[in-house]
Amino acid sequence: MMRKNKRISVTQIAKELNVTRRTIFRIIDTLKSQNRIRRIGDLKSGTWEVIE
Template sequence: MEKTVEKTVEKTVEKTVEKILALLRSNSRITQKEIMSETRLSRRGVEWNLKELKKAGRIRRIGSDRSGNWEMLE
């Protein structure tokens, strides 16, 4: 039972990450608020996912929070 839950959580996280990456690809200037709306994640959930993507070297932020944009590194 535990392994099934782990696999389900892993797949859900994977789908969320892919959704966020797709949003960033389609609009590099997307805001966290817009990501929250599209993914139905909390602000903290969006922040955590973006931090993990940055840590994994998949994205980076260029410029300021207000006028910057996201760059895909993969």
């Protein structure tokens, strides 16, 4: 999802996957700690970068 839409919100991801926002935050934290994604810019207007 983040590859297709770099500006996708946590709320949008949660709705599409039918899980809570908290679950998405946990997944994002895991992916960030594994250096698989990173946030470019601030939380409101930034984008996600998927690291291969």
